[in-house]
Amino acid sequence: xxxxxxxxVVTLSEVRKTYDLGGVVEALAGVSLSLPRGSYxxxxxxxxxxxxxxxxxxxxxxxATEGTVTVGGRDLSAATEGERAAIRGSRVxxxxxxxxxxxxxxxxxNVAMPLVFDGWGRTERRxxxxxxxxxxxxxxxxxxxxxxxxxxQRQRVAIARALAPDPELILADExxxxxxxxxxxxxxxxxxxxxxxxxxxxxxxxxxxxAAHAERIVHxxxxxxxxxxxxxD
Amino acid sequence: xxxxxxxxxxxxxxxxxKLRSTLTVIGVVIGIASVVTFATFGASVQAEVVGGIADSGxxxxxxxxxPADEExxxxxxxxxxxxxxxxxxxxxxxxEAVVPRGTIPINAVTHRGDTVALQQAxxxxxxxxxxxxxxxxxxxxxxxxxxxxxxxxxxxxxxxxVTVGDEITVDRADETWTLTVVGIVNGTAGELPVGNFxxxxxxxxPADPFYESVVExxxxxxxxxxxxxxxxxxxxxxTLAVTDAVETYLQERSDARQxxxxxVELVARTSGDFAEQISDVIDQITRFVTGIAVIALVVGAIxxxxxxLVSVTERTREIGIMKAVGARNRxxxxxxxxxxxxxxxxxxxxxxxxxxxxxxxxxxxxxxGFAFAPVWSALAVLVGVLVGVAAGLYPAWRAARVDPIDxxxxx
Ligand SMILES: Nc1ncnc2c1ncn2[C@@H]1O[C@H](COP(=O)(O)OP(=O)(O)OP(=O)(O)O)[C@@H](O)[C@H]1O
Ligand SMILES: [Mg+2]
Numbered sequence: 324x325x326x327x328x329x330x331x332v333v334t335l336s337e338v339r340k341t342y343d344l345g346g347v348v349e350a351l352a353g354v355s356l357s358l359p360r361g362s363y364x365x366x367x368x369x370x371x372x373x374x375x376x377x378x379x380x381x382x383x384x385x386x387a388t389e390g391t392v393t394v395g396g397r398d399l400s401a402a403t404e405g406e407r408a409a410i411r412g413s414r415v416x417x418x419x420x421x422x423x424x425x426x427x428x429x430x431x432x433n434v435a436m437p438l439v440f441d442g443w444g445r446t447e448r449r450x451x452x453x454x455x456x457x458x459x460x461x462x463x464x465x466x467x468x469x470x471x472x473x474x475x476q477r478q479r480v481a482i483a484r485a486l487a488p489d490p491e492l493i494l495a496d497e498x499x500x501x502x503x504x505x506x507x508x509x510x511x512x513x514x515x516x517x518x519x520x521x522x523x524x525x526x527x528x529x530x531x532x533x534a535a536h537a538e539r540i541v542h543x544x545x546x547x548x549x550x551x552x553x554x555x556d
Numbered sequence: 557x558x559x560x561x562x563x564x565x566x567x568x569x570x571x572x573x574k575l576r577s578t579l580t581v582i583g584v585v586i587g588i589a590s591v592v593t594f595a596t597f598g599a600s601v602q603a604e605v606v607g608g609i610a611d612s613g614x615x616x617x618x619x620x621x622x623p624a625d626e627e628x629x630x631x632x633x634x635x636x637x638x639x640x641x642x643x644x645x646x647x648x649x650x651x652e653a654v655v656p657r658g659t660i661p662i663n664a665v666t667h668r669g670d671t672v673a674l675q676q677a678x679x680x681x682x683x684x685x686x687x688x689x690x691x692x693x694x695x696x697x698x699x700x701x702x703x704x705x706x707x708x709x710x711x712x713x714x715x716x717x718v719t720v721g722d723e724i725t726v727d728r729a730d731e732t733w734t735l736t737v738v739g740i741v742n743g744t745a746g747e748l749p750v751g752n753f754x755x756x757x758x759x760x761x762p763a764d765p766f767y768e769s770v771v772e773x774x775x776x777x778x779x780x781x782x783x784x785x786x787x788x789x790x791x792x793x794x795t796l797a798v799t800d801a802v803e804t805y806l807q808e809r810s811d812a813r814q815x816x817x818x819x820v821e822l823v824a825r826t827s828g829d830f831a832e833q834i835s836d837v838i839d840q841i842t843r844f845v846t847g848i849a850v851i852a853l854v855v856g857a858i859x860x861x862x863x864x865l866v867s868v869t870e871r872t873r874e875i876g877i878m879k880a881v882g883a884r885n886r887x888x889x890x891x892x893x894x895x896x897x898x899x900x901x902x903x904x905x906x907x908x909x910x911x912x913x914x915x916x917x918x919x920x921x922x923x924x925g926f927a928f929a930p931v932w933s934a935l936a937v938l939v940g941v942l943v944g945v946a947a948g949l950y951p952a953w954r955a956a957r958v959d960p961i962d963x964x965x966x967x
Binding site for chain 2: 404408409423424439444445488
């Protein structure tokens with residue numbers, strides 16, 4: 324299966340993740356996968372198949388029970404909490420189904436947030452955040468709070484935030500799950516653009532139509548990869 | 557992380573719960589305000605009274621009886637210092653004058669048809685009224701129907717101000733005196749330096765003929781006037797020697813030693829002793845109030861800790877978001893600690909002016925000058941900050957440990 328390659332942004336090898344809540348739940352049962360630089364991968368599978376778990380491990384939000392997860396050459400299981408935080412803040416950008424914006428912060432402040440932890444200066448942060456919001460078409464909504472934005476606009480803020488530290492990898496977990504079909508399409512075309520601009524994208528979805536935007540679809544079931552489907556445009 | 561940004565975030569989170577934050581810091585406000593109030597008031601009283609005592613009457617030796625087990629100013633009121641004793645004291649080397657002081661119970665005083673109830677007049681000798689203490693007129697003479705009033709009596713007691721030359725009538729249980737006012741004074745020589753917060757109206761009359769406490773003098777074998785207190789005014793250069801000599805006389809040969817009931821100790825105090833005692837009392841009060849303030853601060857700290865724990869729970873999701881975008885445990889810890897610290901500091905900054913204001917009011921009331929205590933004030937603010945830090949530690953640690961995955965799933 325996937326062998327470590329110098330140009331792979333992410334490598335998972337024999338990754339297992341179990342939750343012990345009285346009985347052991349095996350969320351991932353030995354997954355090996357690599358994401359080449361600039362690739363666009365969708366992970367598809369039924370609910371509870373371990374898609375989010377996989378994404379969280381790649382993003383350094385969680386640690387594997389067994390196996391190794393390497394991001395940009397760094398083995399996350401060997402990383403300290405601080406190093407994993409640094410990876411989350413600067414190497415990967417998360418886009419969540421529920422947006423996960425800070426409710427009291429404005430759009431600009433939300434987008435600038437990762438840069439705060441990455442040690443950027445105040446003016447550089449604001450400038451970068453403004454540029455990114457303009458790129459996702461929210462140049463007019465800079466000082467709005469999440470509650471003053473529509474679902475699609477919120478998700479675009481979240482995408483701008485994910486891009487802020489210029490990450491090596493964009494992780495999107497059901498990014499269209501909370502918006503209508505039309506808005507979903509706009510968000511997908513944004514992700515398409517990011518991919519076209521050279522970004523590596525890992526997308527989790529349970530919808531075929533959304534997964535079809537990627538170059539390949541990894542089908543998972545019960546915590547294991549069922550098959551990998553290469554798509555040609 | 558950028559300290560300015562931490563500050564902005566923490567301050568914003570406090571502002572978004574204005575009422576809650578305000579209620580939370582009340583404990584700290586009360587604690588800090590009481591410390592500042594009493595530290596400032598204590599410093600003011602100390603500066604005024606103690607300073608005043610030290611430079612007025614530094615050459616006075618106060619002779620009085622005190623209950624033996626008392627440390628404070630309790631003064632035994634038995635008239636034990638006889639005229640015989642006073643004469644012996646006046647013979648000590650370096651003594652310039654001996655001013656006895658006794659009280660005469662009275663009922664009321666009338667001036668130009670205006671009668672005011674007054675409980676006592678002070679019997680003393682003409683030496684009690686000196687050029688330094690006189691505002692107008694002169695001292696009364698021995699054996700004359702004359703009186704001297706202090707300013708409180710002359711200017712703030714009767715409908716019309718009393719001036720030198722006026723007549724007043726003093727009503728007693730069984731007699732009435734008609735006296736001519738010959739002088740107005742601002743205090744009298746040899747007055748005990750205690751208990752004069754807010755001057756009371758004072759009426760001074762010559763002991764001869766008005767003072768009537770008489771005892772059998774064991775040394776003189778005669779009935780003589782006796783006073784509960786006397787002040788030996790010494791030559792400034794020999795106050796110490798005079799104090800010792802007075803003390804020795806009192807213990808060894810005096811009438812007072814034989815007349816004093818059991819449990820009353822005869823003492824010779826200098827103004828320095830009084831200053832020290834007042835300082836001690838102020839210190840005791842300050843310590844007591846500080847104790848109360850510490851309790852208020854502990855309650856304040858618990859309040860802050862409680863509200864911070866609530867805040868951590870409420871903001872679990874936000875903590876998760878921050879962690880997902882790169883916040884380290886340390887950053888989260890810092891943010892919550894800073895928020896608690898700001899609450900503590902805010903409480904201190906509200907408590908400080910409040911305490912100063914109350915202290916100012918108290919100094920007005922006690923008619924002493926206001927003395928700002930900068931060290932105490934700075935300390936109070938520092939304590940507020942420390943209370944915030946202490947209260948924030950555990951909640952901040954809890955916040956730092958929030959698992960981002962759980963937090964992001966948290967609804
Ligand atoms: N923190 C947890 N504690 C216990 N079990 C968990 C935890 N997180 C995930 N699981 C379990 O792991 C399995 C995989 O969960 P995961 O969230 O990865 O599924 P998913 O494929 O993303 O599903 P969905 O499409 O519904 O989002 C599920 O059975 C889930 O119950
Ligand atoms: Mg999921």
